Amino acid sequence: MEVVFPLLFYFLKTGGMQLKNCYILLAFIFIVALTHKECLAQGGAISEYFPEINILESNGPAEGEFFFGAKGITATGASLYISIIDNYGTPVFFRKTNNATASMRLLDDGRIGYMFGVPRKLIFLDSLMEISERFAVQGCRPNPHDWDVSKDGNVLLMGESSRTVDMSQYVEGGNPSAEVLDLVVQEFDNEQNLVFSWNSAEHFEITDANENSPYVDFTESQLDYVHANSICYDSDTSFLISSRHMDEITKVDLRTGDIIWRMGGKRNQFQFFNDTIGFSHQHCIRKLENGNLLFFDNGNLHNPQLSSVIEYDVDEVNKIATLVKRLYRTPAVYSNHEGKVQRLSNGNTLVSWGPYWPSFTEFFPDGTIATEWDYTEHSFAPRIEKYMWKTKVFESNVDTVDFGNWVSDSLFQNLWFKNNSPDSLKLTTVESRSTYFGIYSELPVTIASGDSVNLNFWFNPEGSGTGYFEDVLTIASDSENQRIARQINVFGRKQDNSAPVASLETGTEEVPLDVVVVIQLSEPVKTVEGVLDYNSVDSYIILKESGIDGANVAFNASINSEKNTIYIVPDSKLEKARTYIVSLKSGIVDYSGNELDAFEETFNTILTSAVSIEKKEWVRVYPNPVTSKLMVQMLSNIGGFRMSLLNSNGVVVGTYFIREGNTREEIDVSSLSKGIYLLVGEFNNRKIIRKIIKN
Numbered sequence: 001m002e003v004v005f006p007l008l009f010y011f012l013k014t015g016g017m018q019l020k021n022c023y024i025l026l027a028f029i030f031i032v033a034l035t036h037k038e039c040l041a042q043g044g045a046i047s048e049y050f051p052e053i054n055i056l057e058s059n060g061p062a063e064g065e066f067f068f069g070a071k072g073i074t075a076t077g078a079s080l081y082i083s084i085i086d087n088y089g090t091p092v093f094f095r096k097t098n099n100a101t102a103s104m105r106l107l108d109d110g111r112i113g114y115m116f117g118v119p120r121k122l123i124f125l126d127s128l129m130e131i132s133e134r135f136a137v138q139g140c141r142p143n144p145h146d147w148d149v150s151k152d153g154n155v156l157l158m159g160e161s162s163r164t165v166d167m168s169q170y171v172e173g174g175n176p177s178a179e180v181l182d183l184v185v186q187e188f189d190n191e192q193n194l195v196f197s198w199n200s201a202e203h204f205e206i207t208d209a210n211e212n213s214p215y216v217d218f219t220e221s222q223l224d225y226v227h228a229n230s231i232c233y234d235s236d237t238s239f240l241i242s243s244r245h246m247d248e249i250t251k252v253d254l255r256t257g258d259i260i261w262r263m264g265g266k267r268n269q270f271q272f273f274n275d276t277i278g279f280s281h282q283h284c285i286r287k288l289e290n291g292n293l294l295f296f297d298n299g300n301l302h303n304p305q306l307s308s309v310i311e312y313d314v315d316e317v318n319k320i321a322t323l324v325k326r327l328y329r330t331p332a333v334y335s336n337h338e339g340k341v342q343r344l345s346n347g348n349t350l351v352s353w354g355p356y357w358p359s360f361t362e363f364f365p366d367g368t369i370a371t372e373w374d375y376t377e378h379s380f381a382p383r384i385e386k387y388m389w390k391t392k393v394f395e396s397n398v399d400t401v402d403f404g405n406w407v408s409d410s411l412f413q414n415l416w417f418k419n420n421s422p423d424s425l426k427l428t429t430v431e432s433r434s435t436y437f438g439i440y441s442e443l444p445v446t447i448a449s450g451d452s453v454n455l456n457f458w459f460n461p462e463g464s465g466t467g468y469f470e471d472v473l474t475i476a477s478d479s480e481n482q483r484i485a486r487q488i489n490v491f492g493r494k495q496d497n498s499a500p501v502a503s504l505e506t507g508t509e510e511v512p513l514d515v516v517v518v519i520q521l522s523e524p525v526k527t528v529e530g531v532l533d534y535n536s537v538d539s540y541i542i543l544k545e546s547g548i549d550g551a552n553v554a555f556n557a558s559i560n561s562e563k564n565t566i567y568i569v570p571d572s573k574l575e576k577a578r579t580y581i582v583s584l585k586s587g588i589v590d591y592s593g594n595e596l597d598a599f600e601e602t603f604n605t606i607l608t609s610a611v612s613i614e615k616k617e618w619v620r621v622y623p624n625p626v627t628s629k630l631m632v633q634m635l636s637n638i639g640g641f642r643m644s645l646l647n648s649n650g651v652v653v654g655t656y657f658i659r660e661g662n663t664r665e666e667i668d669v670s671s672l673s674k675g676i677y678l679l680v681g682e683f684n685n686r687k688i689i690r691k692i693i694k695n
Contacts, residue, residue, distance in 0.1 A: 069101025120144035153190035275323035338382035467496020468591025546579035643681035
């Protein structure tokens with residue numbers, strides 16, 4: 001619709017449309033208006049429109065699903081969408097849309113909300129994924145950046161109004177008839193009655209904007225001096241605003257509209273401790289359960305320009321803000337606009353980098369990476385959030401199936417699925433992450449409204465050398481425009497008397513000083529007491545200098561989601577020309593209870609060269625895991641160089657020459673056996689090492 005009306009206006013204005021054609025277009029608009037229900041893009045199978053997600057790292061992230069809607073698309077033929085995607089990149093809900101979306105999240109009452117359309121409205125989906133409510137600002141233009149819902153169901157929205165101002169009275173060279181944009185905040189009760197309205201013109205000065213910002217010029221004909229990009233409830237009687245062009249966070253009284261305090265910018269009322277740079281052009285202000293403030297610092301006016309996440313302990317009585325943590329990615333990312341942060345219930349921090357690479361990072365509390373994704377070659381969604389979610393459109397009698405012990409023949413389990421929607425539902429596909437589980441029943445199968453159907457699932461681990469198997473089966477109802485899926489966790493075992501084996505994957509000679517020590521395990525492992533994860537893996541690792549009295553090396557460690565690769569990141573660079581010992585303590589077993597063979601290895605750091613492991617700044621490798629074609633993309637002009645692919649035994653299975661001037665090289669790995677490989681390359685004393693999983 002937002003495309004049709006400007007076209008009509010253009011043709012009428014220019015006289016380029018005959019009256020007959022004008023009537024045809026008007027009729028088309030009328031039909032679209034009557035049938036418009038969050039109009040869906042048209043095309044082929046829904047799976048063609050899923051983002052091609054490159055999971056750069058996965059080290060046991062927090063449970064839950066990622067919620068995001070596309071604000072823009074970057075691939076030819078792609079569609080805008082709203083989506084809910086699990087930790088492995090599998091969509092459990094996906095709906096094509098014909099308009100951009102933003103700020104998608106799950107509410108405590110089970111509704112899903114997001115900003116959508118032109119002009120923007122706040123859309124709520126009920127438990128059956130149908131639109132239940134639409135909220136929109138009144139008497140002003142909508143501001144689509146953010147929204148919030150209170151505990152009692154009230155809704156905060158942002159808008160903007162304009163007025164003409166003689167800016168020559170404020171600054172030399174100011175436009176005498178400048179259009180000035182003011183922020184409008186409106187609160188609605190759960191019956192959509194407007195109960196509160198606030199206008200920045202009554203509380204801010206135009207010159208509160210930071211004239212050092214590249215987006216602020218007091219002499220321009222239009223001036224967006226506030227540019228609010230985030231709003232949230234602070235309490236039952238107050239809310240917070242992030243004003244990007246003012247570099248300010250403001251607390252406002254919901255009862256009177258009065259400003260309670262101002263942090264940052266020209267009108268700052270706070271003293272800052274443990275923080276020498278403050279914040280600049282920030283996004284996404286949120287109040288944590290402990291009372292601290294968390295937000296995304298874009299860093300536009302920092303030197304150097306780097307983006308980070310800030311957490312402040314705020315003493316509102318004495319006006320003191322103490323920096324608790326400033327979290328950067330390594331290597332750092334600079335997002336000059338957009339950006340989002342969310343503190344997850346397990347203490348992890350989820351950070352969206354706007355339209356930039358990578359798309360988002362989930363950090364452990366110590367700043368190491370739990371998971372990191374990139375899909376910038378398909379689309380971008382500036383605000384990603386994570387919640388525990390399962391669809392209620394259809395449900396199963398159980399969410400977890402234990403197949404028990406396998407001996408020779410396939411084991412089977414029956415599950416029933418009930419359709420809760422008012423329409424018939426077709427189950428079309430079942431997806432798994434391994435070859436050991438599947439479905440015996442024939443699909444597709446249609447379930448009438450309120451009815452249920454039994455499906456037969458199987459488990460057969462023949463040919464595998466391990467004794468414990470787990471997977472997630474995704475049962476999906478796919479149509480041309482939408483996927484709704486439910487996931488079943490499945491487990492099984494077979495006799496296994498072989499102990500797991502560990503090996504050092506990062507080499508033993510000429511190891512760089514900024515090495516990430518990688519220990520590869522022959523099968524998934526745990527501890528005797530339970531799971532081996534981010535919280536427990538450190539206590540099972542010894543890293544020290546060689547010798548009886550060798551000094552311990554401080555580090556942070558993580559284990560990947562498959563529980564078969566350990567990453568050890570020293571707190572600081574290692575010393576040159578030293579020998580180090582890495583070992584694993586006893587108490588690590590496979591899922592059949594076989595204890596890990598004793599593991600202790602030494603490695604030597606570089607002698608005189610300056611080779612270091614290059615991070616992800618100059619080259620990108622995807623998809624990973626890979627089935628047939630591996631893409632190596634250069635992010636800068638680095639000239640020609642050679643790369644080698646090594647199997648898990650360190651044997652070179654392929655050598656590839658990246659030609660100078662190429663921005664992308666395709667490597668055919670279709671003939672390789674399934675397993676783990678290392679892709680190694682070096683250019684001008686810069687070294688790349690990537691673990692590749694071949695499916």
